[in-house]
Amino acid sequence: MARRPTIIDVAKEAGVSKSTVSLVLQNSPLVKAETRADVRRAMADLGYVYNRSAANLRMSNAGLIGLVINDLRNPFFTEFATSVQMALSARGYATVLANTDENPALQAQVTSAMIEHGVSALILSPAYGDEEATFGAIARAGIPAMQVLRQVVPAERFPFAAPDYESGGRLAAQHLLARGARQIAFVGGLDGRAVTRLRMSGYLAVLAGAGLTPTVLPGRPGRAFGREVARRLALDYPQIDAVICFNDLVALGLLSGCAEIGRRVGSDLMVVGFDDIEDCALVWPGLTTVSCDIARFGQTCAATVLAWLEDGTAPPTDTHSPVTLIRRASTGD
Known part of the structure; x- marks a missing residue:
């Protein structure tokens, strides 16, 4: 050489x-x-x-792990970040945390800063757009990095781990069919995003198997869209008797919207969320939802990165953790 x-x-x-x-x-x-x-x-x-x-x-930077999150305003991502940080802390590592607010330019900036400050590894729930600005820099730095919850570059380049979103959609659709629903809509999630396709894919497969026609209403995955779509469903889609939401924020907004227009959730309209954030068990009616056990998932991600760092055990290319359906009053349970 x-x-x-x-x-x-x-x-x-x-x-x-x-x-x-x-x-x-x-x-x-x-x-x-x-x-x-x-x-x-x-x-x-x-x-x-x-x-x-x-x-x-x-040496002052030894043992730092970078954690880059796309939206810490969403309790789902906040709980994930907290569980990762606590698991790393228990093993003697410090976490450098950044919220990118779905801004790919900001993501590239904070990631570069973390690399410059000597982080040992990176865990990213990435924003969409200009992926090479972030992941190209990581590749050049040669440090371990994995994508979590969302995949924006091939998993062969950077390992990917997420809950089994497709199975979650299947569980939700099968539950609603078993409860007697026959016109089920999928609401929320931005068109064209891989995570939207994954969360919707199980729903589409179950409806196809039952010979039913899907109704898909995409939109920004937040409470405001959920509240707005409650009125839209009542006016434009009166035949819809059940809804699977892209995430719990959309579902919680939908519950508020239904209360506003006097539509009874659980009897007039069954609603299923996705993620099982804390509010799902605290609202009325309680929200049936797909639980990703996000705290355990965060702990597993931390352990995976530490195994990579400490003994060179690279993670599998593509990992999907199991999900379960938590039944509550929003589907009449």
Whole structure:
């Protein structure tokens, strides 16, 4: 090798992450003895020399994990971020958290700043748009990073993990059919987004199997759209007797809208949400919803990244965690 070998060269030679090599150089007890031996062997083979004085300047940033979230105003993402942070803290890592507010330019900015400040790994629930500005920078930095909850680049480039959205849609549609619904609409979610397609796909499959025609009303996934669509359903789609919402925020808005126009949820219209945020059990009527067990999912993501860092165990390309249906009064239960 004509140029001086780098820590990235050592990582490639040993088949581990850059952060794992860093932990070995710091004599961290978190790295398995076998992995440490592989890294030391790679260093010797390449002639890598550790510059300890330069490394000491970076030590204050050791053990930082970057967590980039698309919308912390949504309780679903807030609970995820909290569970990740707590799980990392329990293992001695600090979390650098950024909310991008669905802004891809801001996402690229905060991600670059985290890389410059020496984060060991990144977990991103990404915004849509200009994906290369963010993920190209991560690739060049050579640090472990995974996409969670939303996939915006191929999972072969950056591993992806999410709840099994398709199964959730199936469970919701099957439940409504079992409750006697025959005209089921899917409400909310922006057209063309992968996460919208996934959450809707199980619903479409169940209706196709039952010989029923789907009704899809896309829209911004928030309470305002849900409240607005309650009146629209009553006026333009009086035949609809049940609704599956893209997320709980749309469903909670729909409950408010139905109360406003005097439509009884659970008898006149059955409503199912998606995510099982805390409000679902506290509103009246209680909201039937698909639970993603987001707290456990966050803990699993943290453990996955730490295994990647500490022993070089890269996560599977594509992981889908199980979901369940929580039945409450909004479907007459």
